[in-house]
Amino acid sequence: SRLDAEEVTPLPGAEELALLRALRDAALSDAYDLLVVDLPPAPQALALLSLPEELRRYLRRLLPPERQAARALRPVLGRLAGVPMPAEWLYETAARWDVELAAVQAVVEDRATTVRLVAEPGPAGADAVRTAATALALRGLPVETLVANRVLPGATNDTWLAALAAQQRKALDEWQDAYDLHEVPHAGHDPRGPHDLAALPVPAV
Incomplete structure (x- = not known):
């Protein structure tokens, strides 16, 4: 039927x-x-x-x-x-x-179970990481690594882009003191396909 x-x-x-x-x-x-x-x-x-x-x-x-x-x-x-x-x-x-x-x-x-968080640095990302890390700690799950994704270049003459980069840097400085931090630079576009993914400098598993 x-x-x-x-x-x-x-x-x-x-x-x-x-x-x-x-x-x-x-x-x-x-x-x-x-x-x-x-x-x-x-x-x-x-x-x-x-x-x-x-x-x-x-x-x-x-x-x-x-x-x-x-x-x-x-x-x-x-x-x-x-x-x-x-x-x-x-x-x-x-x-x-x-x-x-x-x-x-x-x-x-x-x-032996650990967690790797991926977040974009900034106020919203910092709040999300703080909430997630607290909830994971209550479950006994340690955050092994924090991957900061889509990090903007700091050296730029564009004032608008420089303000965003400074905002990201503030979050990165806080994360650097609390986590094993790995930064992944912004590629200028969303990764598509294995070649773009292979070019990302992600930490080894």
Whole structure:
């Protein structure tokens, strides 16, 4: 039968769960020495990193341990209380998901897991880096490197460009004292293709 429009619409959270599953599978594989994950912007990335723990918390609230302990008495309790008890498959599914989410959470919280932030220097970038670093620290994730992207040249006779460069330099000076900072000069255009990317002086992984 033909598909309805709503049947081909991605389910909310499906993309995040697919990424987490791929992260878990790659981390558990012996085929890789280093795993690099290109995450979305900081607010979405922080929500993604906290998703395994949050989902496990919801599972525990829906099916708390004391309720699972009464699984053997489920038919009796259902008749006595007159309220349907959760089916056995629900307990089994919740237990399987808890194991898988715990594996992803272990990867995120591993001591070898570090974060590299990329930000454009300036007031908005400085605020974003400060917020992200604080949230990551609360999750026990250290910021290994800060990459300052699209850094403008300082030596210019254009007063408008010089003002922007000075604004960037103020943020760069603050970052230099707090992070392992790597500057990527502005290329004058958005990188397109492998040749432009290869020309960027990014820090080695």
